[in-house]
C-alpha cells in the first residue's frame with residue numbers, strides 16, 4: 363500500500379510556487395500543490411531530498427514543508443488517474459539501472475518525445491533515470507509493446523533490466539499477483555519475461571546475433587560470420603573484442619592484447635567508454651562491457667552504455683558478456699555476472715540457442731509531472 367500526501371512548500375522571497383512548478387522540466391505552473399506517492403520502501407522523511415529543487419530562482423525552506431491530510435491510496439488507483447497534461451509515472455530499477463515507466467496502453471505512439479524524455483532523465487533538473495520506458499499495446503500477436511528512450515533521447519531496440527521492470531509494471535497496472543509471463547514486442551523481436559514466485563523476473567531474451575554486419579560492426583568476421591577476440595585500436599591501445607547483438611549492439615572486452623586480464627575496478631570508464639561508443643567500427647554506436655573472469659561460472663563486469671554512459675547494470679550487456687565468454691573459451695554457458703548494482707544469473711542454452719536472464723526489478727517511487 364502506498365501513501366499519498368498533499369504537500370505545500372513555502373518559497374522565498376515572497377512568491378508561493380508549487381512543487382509541480384519546481385518539478386516540471388518543461389514549463390512553469392501556477393498551481394500550488396502536487397501529489398506525491400511513496401512506495402512502502404520510502405519514508406515520508408525522504409521527501410526533502412527526493413524533490414530536485416536545484417533551480418536557483420527557488421529558495422525552498424525545507425523546514426517550512428508541511429504534510430497535509432495524508433490519505434491512503436493504492437498504486438493501482440494512482441496509476442489509473444488520467445488528468446490531461448499530467449504524466450503519472452512509476453520509477454523502477456533493476457540493480458540500479460533506473461527507468462521512468464509510463465502507462466502508454468491507450469496509444470501506439472509514446473506519450474512524450476525523445477527531447478522530453480531526455481529532460482526527465484536529467485539527474486539534476488529532472489526526475490533522474492537511465493531511460494524512459496513506455497508500455498504500449500501489443501502487436502503481431504503479443505500482449506504488449508515495449509519502447510524505450512535512453513537518457514540522451516536516442517531509442518534502443520531492447521533493454522534487459524528494463525524489460526524486467528516492464529513486467530512488474532504491467533503486473534501492477536493489471537493488478538496481477540503471483541507468477542505471470544507476457545509476450546512483449548520490442549525492437550529486438552519477441553521477448554518473454556516471467557514473474558516468478560520470489561518476485562524476480564526471468565526473461566527469455568531470445569537468440570544472440572553474431573553476424574558482423576547485423577551487430578553491426580565494421581570489424582571483419584574471423585569466426586564463421588562472427589567477430590571473436592578481434593583486435594580493435596582505441597586511441598593507440600589495442601583491445602581484444604567480441605561483438606554480439608542482443609537486438610542492441612555490444613562490444614565485449616576481457617582486456618588489451620598486453621594485459622593478462624582486466625581489473626575492472628581500476629578502469630577509468632568515463633574516459634575510455636565514449637571512445638568505444640563512438641568508434642568508427644560501430645556504425646550504430648555500441649554498448650561496451652569490460653569484463654573480469656573470476657571463475658568459469660562467475661564474471662564481473664562494468665558497462666558503458668550507448669546513450670546513457672556508465673550505468674550500474676545492463677541486462678543485455680550481461681547476456682552479451684556470457685556469449686562472448688563462451689565464444690572465447692573463458693566461461694561456461696551458465697554464469698553469475700556481477701555488476702556494480704548486483705548480480706544477474708545468465709544462461710545461454712545449447713538446445714535452443716536462447717539466453718535466459720534472471721534478476722530483480724523494484725519500485726523506487728511514484729510521481730507526476732505536468733507536461
Ligand SMILES: N[C@@H](CCC[C@H](N)C(=O)O)C(=O)O
Nearest residue numbers: 518521522523610676677678
Ligand atoms: N540498460 C539496458 C540497455 C539499454 C539500451 C542501451 N543503452 C542501448 O542503447 O542499446 C539493459 O539492461 O539492457
